[in-house]
Each structure stands twice: as C-alpha cells, then as structure tokens.
Amino acid sequence: MGARKENILVLDRKGVIHSRRDDLNQYKAALANDTDKRTLNDAVEDADVFIGVSGPDMLTPEMVKKMAPKPIIFALANPDPEIRPEVAKAARPDAIVATGRSDFPNQVNNVLCFPYMFRGALDVRSTSITEEMKIAAVHAIAELVREAPPQEVLDAYGGEPLTFGADYIIPKPNDPRLLGRVSSAVARAAVDCGVARKGYPSHYPLNSLDEIFPEL
Incomplete structure (x- = not known):
C-alpha cells in the first residue's frame, strides 16, 4: 500500500532484523534490511510509526520522545500494551495511540x-x-x-x-x-x-x- 521496505525495520528478541545477521530463517531473511540500527532504541529514532506485537512496557517514554512529529503508536500487546496511552501522551502530546484494549481509545481488533x-x-x-x-x-x-x-x-x-x-x-x-x-x-x-x-x-x-x- 505504498510503504517502502527500506523504511521498515522489523525486530525480534535479538533486536533489529538486519542483513548481516547469520541466524535468520527464510521468513526473517525476507524482512531483513541493510541498516546499522541494532536495538529498538535505535529503530524508533525519527520513526513515524511504531507497531508493537510483543509484550508490556517495551516502548519507553524516552523512546517515544525520539520519534518523528505526530508519531503513530500501535501498542497492541494484550492485556498490557508496550506503552500505556497516557504514558505515551505524557511523553508526546502529539502522538496518535492505539491499543488492543476496549477501555482505551482506538481499539485495534x-x-x-x-x-x-x-x-x-x-x-x-x-x-x-x-x-x-x-x-x-x-x-x-x-x-x-x-x-x-x-x-x-x-x-x-x-x-x-x-x-x-x-x-x-x-x-x-x-x-x-x-x-x-x-x-x-x-x-x-x-x-x-x-x-x-x-x-x-x-x-x-x-x-x-x-x-x-x-x-x-
């Protein structure tokens, strides 16, 4: 839908899936990018969008502050998101935040x-x-x-x-x-x-x- 692969960084438990890793299966290899970024903290710098499908509290307020203007944050881990909406908004009032929960705005289900x-x-x-x-x-x-x-x-x-x-x-x-x-x-x-x-x-x-x- 218009997104360019070189602008998308995917992470697993070991960090950014990049082209110089030697532990990737065929599915992860298809998502690998040629980048020097290695951690989530690296990946979110100037990022427009964060999509989390991992676990609670993975995204910190400090990371949110490093994102691009009007960042879009989909913190979809359930029941506890990667960052709670009120925490993300406190760090970046201009953020657009969605979760998988019905008790917060923007439930992605x-x-x-x-x-x-x-x-x-x-x-x-x-x-x-x-x-x-x-x-x-x-x-x-x-x-x-x-x-x-x-x-x-x-x-x-x-x-x-x-x-x-x-x-x-x-x-x-x-x-x-x-x-x-x-x-x-x-x-x-x-x-x-x-x-x-x-x-x-x-x-x-x-x-x-x-x-x-x-x-x-």
Missing part, C-alpha cells in the same frame, strides 16, 4: 475485519483471499471512520461524540456498519481480480443485520 472478509469471500465463492481483497477491507474500514457513527454505537460508549481525530481513527468493534461495508468491498475486489466463482450479489451492498441474515 481483528474482529473489525475477519468476519466480514469471509462473508464477502463466501458470498462470491472466492477461491482465495487475495491482497486486493485485504486492501479493499482496509479502505472500507478507513472510510467508515470518517462518517458519523450510528446512535447505537454512541450509546454503547456512554453517549460521548465520536469524531474522526486522534482518539477515533478506527471504527468501534460493535459498529454494525462494518458488516455491510467490509463484506461488500471484499466481494467486489474478489470479482474484480478474478477469484470469484459467482458474480457480485445483487443484494449488495449490505447495510444491516436484517439484510445480511434475513432468516433471523
């Missing part, structure tokens, strides 16, 4: 994608899940958050307004619009890239649970 991706794939009898289908799901989710959420979502979160911004960059997992938007986008992408064995359903796009599961 695969429930936003997987059920609806498979619904779209099944409706057109797709033979595979392609990169085009994944990207279609990403765009559908990204577009949805820029629209006003339904009242039932606001009620579920205490009635507070939800407006696209630093604390609302991704739809809430209980947003019923995800069902129709993501599955429809995935089905269309499957048809367009030639892996669908059925045409785009005439009843798409789906907008409610009643439309998706009429038998209920």
Whole structure:
C-alpha cells in the first residue's frame, strides 16, 4: 500500500532484523534490511510509526520522545500494551495511540475485519483471499471512520461524540456498519481480480443485520 521496505525495520528478541545477521530463517531473511540500527532504541529514532506485537512496557517514554512529529503508536500487546496511552501522551502530546484494549481509545481488533472478509469471500465463492481483497477491507474500514457513527454505537460508549481525530481513527468493534461495508468491498475486489466463482450479489451492498441474515 505504498510503504517502502527500506523504511521498515522489523525486530525480534535479538533486536533489529538486519542483513548481516547469520541466524535468520527464510521468513526473517525476507524482512531483513541493510541498516546499522541494532536495538529498538535505535529503530524508533525519527520513526513515524511504531507497531508493537510483543509484550508490556517495551516502548519507553524516552523512546517515544525520539520519534518523528505526530508519531503513530500501535501498542497492541494484550492485556498490557508496550506503552500505556497516557504514558505515551505524557511523553508526546502529539502522538496518535492505539491499543488492543476496549477501555482505551482506538481499539485495534481483528474482529473489525475477519468476519466480514469471509462473508464477502463466501458470498462470491472466492477461491482465495487475495491482497486486493485485504486492501479493499482496509479502505472500507478507513472510510467508515470518517462518517458519523450510528446512535447505537454512541450509546454503547456512554453517549460521548465520536469524531474522526486522534482518539477515533478506527471504527468501534460493535459498529454494525462494518458488516455491510467490509463484506461488500471484499466481494467486489474478489470479482474484480478474478477469484470469484459467482458474480457480485445483487443484494449488495449490505447495510444491516436484517439484510445480511434475513432468516433471523
């Protein structure tokens, strides 16, 4: 989706996965970069984005301070993130922070994608899940958050307004619009890239649970 490999540093328990390491399996070797950076502390310097899928408290406030302006921090370890949102914000008030937890803003959870991706794939009898289908799901989710959420979502979160911004960059997992938007986008992408064995359903796009599961 436009990211350049040379700008992405991946780390394992031993540090940065770089091209001069001799302990890499084929999967890690494919991610290796030619870089002099060796530690997480090195890697985060001037970085725009941190994506953590490791363990608690791996990212320190000092590291966050070294990141580029308006850093994006996805601290996704559960139940304890790599850095707590309030700690990251104290270090960098301009940071955009997401976690995997429902009690913090911006919950990143695969429930936003997987059920609806498979619904779209099944409706057109797709033979595979392609990169085009994944990207279609990403765009559908990204577009949805820029629209006003339904009242039932606001009620579920205490009635507070939800407006696209630093604390609302991704739809809430209980947003019923995800069902129709993501599955429809995935089905269309499957048809367009030639892996669908059925045409785009005439009843798409789906907008409610009643439309998706009429038998209920």
